[in-house]
Amino acid sequence: MVGMTDRPNGRGRPGYDLESLLQTAVKVFHERGYDGTSMEDLAKRLGITKSAIYYHVPSKEELLRLSVDRALDALFAVMEEHESREGPAIDRLHHVVRRSVEVLVDEQAFVTLLLRVRGNSKVERRAVARRREFDHLVGQLVTEAEREGSLRPDVDPALTSRLLFGMVNSLIEWYRPRQGLNTDDLADAVTKIAFDGLRAR
Amino acid sequence: MVGMTDRPNGRGRPGYDLESLLQTAVKVFHERGYDGTSMEDLAKRLGITKSAIYYHVPSKEELLRLSVDRALDALFAVMEEHESREGPAIDRLHHVVRRSVEVLVDEQAFVTLLLRVRGNSKVERRAVARRREFDHLVGQLVTEAEREGSLRPDVDPALTSRLLFGMVNSLIEWYRPRQGLNTDDLADAVTKIAFDGLRAR
Numbered sequence: 001m002v003g004m005t006d007r008p009n010g011r012g013r014p015g016y017d018l019e020s021l022l023q024t025a026v027k028v029f030h031e032r033g034y035d036g037t038s039m040e041d042l043a044k045r046l047g048i049t050k051s052a053i054y055y056h057v058p059s060k061e062e063l064l065r066l067s068v069d070r071a072l073d074a075l076f077a078v079m080e081e082h083e084s085r086e087g088p089a090i091d092r093l094h095h096v097v098r099r100s101v102e103v104l105v106d107e108q109a110f111v112t113l114l115l116r117v118r119g120n121s122k123v124e125r126r127a128v129a130r131r132r133e134f135d136h137l138v139g140q141l142v143t144e145a146e147r148e149g150s151l152r153p154d155v156d157p158a159l160t161s162r163l164l165f166g167m168v169n170s171l172i173e174w175y176r177p178r179q180g181l182n183t184d185d186l187a188d189a190v191t192k193i194a195f196d197g198l199r200a201r
Numbered sequence: 202m203v204g205m206t207d208r209p210n211g212r213g214r215p216g217y218d219l220e221s222l223l224q225t226a227v228k229v230f231h232e233r234g235y236d237g238t239s240m241e242d243l244a245k246r247l248g249i250t251k252s253a254i255y256y257h258v259p260s261k262e263e264l265l266r267l268s269v270d271r272a273l274d275a276l277f278a279v280m281e282e283h284e285s286r287e288g289p290a291i292d293r294l295h296h297v298v299r300r301s302v303e304v305l306v307d308e309q310a311f312v313t314l315l316l317r318v319r320g321n322s323k324v325e326r327r328a329v330a331r332r333r334e335f336d337h338l339v340g341q342l343v344t345e346a347e348r349e350g351s352l353r354p355d356v357d358p359a360l361t362s363r364l365l366f367g368m369v370n371s372l373i374e375w376y377r378p379r380q381g382l383n384t385d386d387l388a389d390a391v392t393k394i395a396f397d398g399l400r401a402r
Binding site: 090149150151152153154155156159160162163164165166167169170171173174181185186188189190192193194195196197198199200201 | 355365387394
């Protein structure tokens, strides 16, 4: 059982951690949809009682919040990295795109959940707002790079950001680890195509 | 009411056509999910009886089939166009990408439905198989263009096709007509970024 540890004395707190709980929750949300998943479903899948889940989180919505925040925190952390903050805007943008690919691969299930959130609750609306904030930061980088003269001037910055992250985010639809394609190859392909195009030179 | 026509004599067949039925069905499928939509829901939305719907189609699944086929037929028609069949592979690929953007804009609701199909029924599996066939044709074009020496040789053709159509397909997530961005501008932006990259030259 995922994350279950031996508890020979049979006492005390449930023998699995929040991390395993989240990993399983996000998997079940994908299979059944968030709305279609009950705490009972999660308990069954984990082979534990509902109250053992409530030991960790007060509600299903809190599991959603923790899951989408995990994706969002990882993306915002990229923006805080030195290479995203110093140097020519085009290099910072390149770094952000490359690192975002890595985050998508590392946190694929969580980012997938984030990208499917539509704003149907307070938690979802907050996630949508944070996503917009991230998109806005990318948009600013694109605008700066265009002003700098290092990005083509004939495509609108907002449109550029959307297409760029449209390509990046598409990974969640088809990328599966262990297909003979590692994260580095993937990040290389994305940045080469996005910045230099498909055409041979 | 969408597609309702005046029928002063009150006799004969239901006074709306299959086209209006499909347009409404695809809208309701998006709102409630295909599984969550009943023929009763559709009838209510159209303001007609269920039997009026059954006059046009034998089942909800047939509405799904007609909807995804509409998207697929439009995409396969692009592959049949003269410019997709004659000339250097890179120009044919460019044409296919450009025209696919147009199909996505023209048939956005139907393509969106197609892209969300997961293979849970015979109709869905057939749609998934046709999608794969289309992806395969794109992959062949990319391979040919690479052999021709006109595409960069350092990115795998299968990966290139996926990223390329990842960018194209992302349109369905954010593109809304009448935002001051017409189909031509959109198709220009996609092909410029994909083929020549973001970097200024």
